Amino acid sequence: AQTVTQSQPEMSVQEAETVTLSCTYDTSESDYYLFWYKQPPSRQMILVIRQEAYKQQNATENRFSVNFQKAAKSFSLKISDSQLGDAAMYFCAYRTALYNQGGKLIFGQGTELSVKP
């Protein structure tokens, strides 16, 4: 069974600075997808960024980028130029790419990010 681990329950960053959130996962599959979701106090789950395991290039979405290390099974999220609105719980998630397996997501425990003005 696949597992996702986020070892940092809480992180803090100064506004305009850069922060990196860690995520590791365990799987025997070679093809899969990885995601970072953001959950602000409103509780809504918002997709931040998505990475396909077969792609070597790291995904980037504006100020958000990932460092995907497939051999190490590591998938960290870097937030550049942090803004107050980035404060939220961040979840790392895994999804198999097996055909017809649907979109079942396996989530990590989450990292609570606070941004200091």
Add this chain to the structure above:
Amino acid sequence: DAGVIQSPRHEVTEMGQEVTLRCKPISGHDYLFWYRQTMMRGLELLIYFNNNVPIDDSGMPEDRFSAKMPNASFSTLKIQPSEPRDSAVYFCASSPNPDRTFVDTQYFGPGTRLTVL
């Protein structure tokens, strides 16, 4: 599109009562997911549907929980009888068919906060 719609947003009930949570997925999405979020267990997948058919209900905690999807635009999660340990935030999410659209992002609703006294 209005996104995934869930109702009610908050539900407070007494132990032993029946609780019904409702979800309207994004139009055109083939998959619908029910998740539960608690402090102790994090985010857990309860059940998911593909084209209104339940595919994997292994996450449903016990027989007190049931879910239905009578049509493509509506799903319910029912707890009968409810217990205090069922108190959690319940999320509904939907996604297009990843094998047909190559897009597998899940779109989450705002969640229902359930409190069972």
